[in-house]
Amino acid sequence: MSDAFRDLPPELSTDLAYDTLAVHTGIERGTGVGVGLPIQQMAAFQFDSLDAAAEEFQTNTGSSYARIQNPTTKALEARVTALEGGTDTVCLSSGQAASFTAMLSACRAGDHIVATSSLFGGSVGLLGNVLPLMGITATLVANTPDAVRAAMQPNTRLVWAETIGNPAADVADLSAFSDIAHAQGALLGVDNTWGGVGLLCRPLDFGADMVTHSLTKWASGHGSVLGGSVTVGTAHDLSRNPIYTDGAPSLLAARGAGALAWRQRWFGASQLGMVLPPQSAYLIALGLETLSLRLTRECETTLALAEILNAHAGVGRVNYPGLSSSEHHDLAQRYLSGGFGAVMSFEVADPAAFLSRLKVIRMAPNLGDTRTLVVHPWTTTHGRMPEAARRAAGVTPQSIRMSVGVEALADLQADLMQALS
Numbered sequence: 243m244s245d246a247f248r249d250l251p252p253e254l255s256t257d258l259a260y261d262t263l264a265v266h267t268g269i270e271r272g273t274g275v276g277v278g279l280p281i282q283q284m285a286a287f288q289f290d291s292l293d294a295a296a297e298e299f300q301t302n303t304g305s306s307y308a309r310i311q312n313p314t315t316k317a318l319e320a321r322v323t324a325l326e327g328g329t330d331t332v333c334l335s336s337g338q339a340a341s342f343t344a345m346l347s348a349c350r351a352g353d354h355i356v357a358t359s360s361l362f363g364g365s366v367g368l369l370g371n372v373l374p375l376m377g378i379t380a381t382l383v384a385n386t387p388d389a390v391r392a393a394m395q396p397n398t399r400l401v402w403a404e405t406i407g408n409p410a411a412d413v414a415d416l417s418a419f420s421d422i423a424h425a426q427g428a429l430l431g432v433d434n435t436w437g438g439v440g441l442l443c444r445p446l447d448f449g450a451d452m453v454t455h456s457l458t459k460w461a462s463g464h465g466s467v468l469g470g471s472v473t474v475g476t477a478h479d480l481s482r483n484p485i486y487t488d489g490a491p492s493l494l495a496a497r498g499a500g501a502l503a504w505r506q507r508w509f510g511a512s513q514l515g516m517v518l519p520p521q522s523a524y525l526i527a528l529g530l531e532t533l534s535l536r537l538t539r540e541c542e543t544t545l546a547l548a549e550i551l552n553a554h555a556g557v558g559r560v561n562y563p564g565l566s567s568s569e570h571h572d573l574a575q576r577y578l579s580g581g582f583g584a585v586m587s588f589e590v591a592d593p594a595a596f597l598s599r600l601k602v603i604r605m606a607p608n609l610g611d612t613r614t615l616v617v618h619p620w621t622t623t624h625g626r627m628p629e630a631a632r633r634a635a636g637v638t639p640q641s642i643r644m645s646v647g648v649e650a651l652a653d654l655q656a657d658l659m660q661a662l663s
């Protein structure tokens with residue numbers, strides 16, 4: 243399947259810059275062809291011969307039935323692949339669906355995952371509540387190579403991290419995690435949602451084997467739609483994972499380098515049906531066209547606000563890897579380029595009073611919206627986690643998480659200052 247995905251349209255070179263790939267990938271050329279992505283709102287696609295039908299069901303390179311593949315979603319997949327520097331992507335109904343699919347592509351009953359503890363709450367839920375039902379266990383550890391190495395077991399098939407942790411804004415040492423995982427034939431999966439679809443970080447370049455996104459966030463960019471993606475590169479080694487080597491022919495023998503992506507599409511889309519609708523794929527592809535404009539500006543505003551809040555007597559700890567005082571600044575400089583992300587967290591003495599005074603900034607549990615949004619993680623996004631786990635994720639009763647939008651810096655600053663006074 244991968245070639246067809248990568249080469250849309252065929253003359254587009256992946257040497258092009260991010261901004262160019264973001265607006266051209268997936269859009270056909272030709273007389274009378276629309277300048278943009280068509281929404282193919284349909285459940286099934288025709289075959290002109292029995293041979294063509296049989297071939298499609300073997301290879302899944304084209305379109306047959308929309309649970310397996312839809313051309314609009316396929317164009318978005320090509321775009322995400324190009325922006326992440328991968329070879330193949332499957333887009334799914336949400337970031338949650340993408341994480342679940344990625345985890346299931348590396349593990350089966352009896353297997354083990356080592357994950358960092360500063361994860362998005364839904365990922366902690368998958369690892370703690372859902373995967374154990376399938377006999378897959380997980381150990382959550384501090385976001386450091388030593389902690390990850392110490393937690394590895396002979397049956398560990400996957401190391402899981404987020405480029406920038408949520409909401410502590412700690413940066414994962416991706417190359418070190420990759421070395422630890424690969425030393426025993428395990429995969430490194432990275433949730434790169436905060437890395438902005440390859441704009442701030444391309445984890446595949448640092449040894450990750452698969453990269454997931456909640457496309458709901460900066461990719462869609464306007465808080466209008468849910469979506470997720472799993473992107474793979476070529477470097478992964480599946481030769482020590484029985485999922486891929488058992489059986490005759492094994493999945494690895496049958497699918498070669500495409501085996502990982504094939505299993506992800508097979509499970510996430512075809513078998514579990516966690517399909518991204520074409521309308522949503524269209525909106526996310528549209529969002530990607532301005533991702534770099536939005537996120538670059540948002541990163542600048544976030545850094546400015548982090549510095550202002552860090553110097554404010556009424557604010558406790560500020561977590562933002564762009565601050566030179568952050569203990570994650572060195573890792574941020576190594577792994578991030580073009581900005582340090584558009585989310586920070588900070589502590590205020592009285593969160594309820596602070597939140598009630600905001601006039602421009604809104605309270606809502608989303609990230610990557612054009613509008614600046616805040617939440618109180620202790621009672622909301624992380625509210626169902628045990629207290630120790632919340633604190634391990636960097637959440638305290640005083641924490642506020644803020645995802646910075648595209649508003650004017652001066653207006654956001656004034657709103658925060660009046661709410662703090």
Ligand SMILES: *Cc1c(COP(=O)(O)O)cnc(C)c1O
Pocket residue numbers: 336337338339341362364365404408433435436455456457458459468469470609
């Ligand atoms: C939001 C989010 C998810 C889950 O994505 P949904 O699209 O809401 O399912 C996963 N990881 C991170 C880092 C997120 O911010």
